[in-house]
Ligand SMILES: Nc1ncnc2c1ncn2[C@@H]1O[C@H](COP(=O)(O)OP(=O)(O)OP(=O)(O)O)[C@@H](O)[C@H]1O
């Protein structure tokens with residue numbers, strides 16, 4: 001399962017709360033984040049996200065994320081799934097469709113084809129898109145004192161297009177569910193639980209509350 005959404009939507013917070021829930025239920029899981037999670041992925045993350053001074057063409061940006069994804073799938077995701085654990089991923093392919101497709105304006109079909117190569121055809125059971133207005137996400141980041149990364153510095157229009165992309169993709173694709181990300185972390189977590197119990201009942205049948 002994958003948590004998605006714009007910056008500050010609460011992905012990392014909800015991933016941790018979801019992990020705590022699985023732990024309490026006795027379901028083995030691993031929590032990961034893209035584009036990090038592997039040594040080469042962290043190095044790529046440092047170039048593509050943490051250096052606002054760099055000018056990176058959209059195609060280069062796409063290839064960097066996909067390069068990190070290949071390593072993530074091989075080194076992290078597949079071994080976790082082969083062990084029979086639940087994988088909670090903080091971002092995956094849907095981020096690429098939303099950011100590089102809708103946000104940067106690269107051709108979506110092309111992006112999908114290249115992503116299929118990078119991900120080796122691996123697709124998650126479900127994407128939960130934490131749906132929050134861009135400015136609310138920004139306000140949360142600001143309140144936490146987080147400085148803007150390179151993508152956030154791409155401007156309001158860029159992130160608006162990303163948010164719109166997520167909502168559009170959720171309307172057309174099978175395995176995407178929007179979750180209202182407003183309210184307290186606990187309120188959002190309660191919604192996440194509801195969606196997961198409904199969509200993946202066999203996984204969560206052993207969770208008593
Ligand atoms: N429901 C919430 N209400 C208020 N603040 C929240 C909520 N959820 C998370 N936060 C806070 O907002 C900030 C951003 O949350 P978080 O890091 O989980 O978002 P994210 O989607 O992972 O962001 P990024 O895309 O930058 O990784 C954090 O400081 C977090 O503590």
Ligand SMILES: [Mg+2]
Pocket residue numbers: 011012013090
């Ligand atoms: Mg995060």
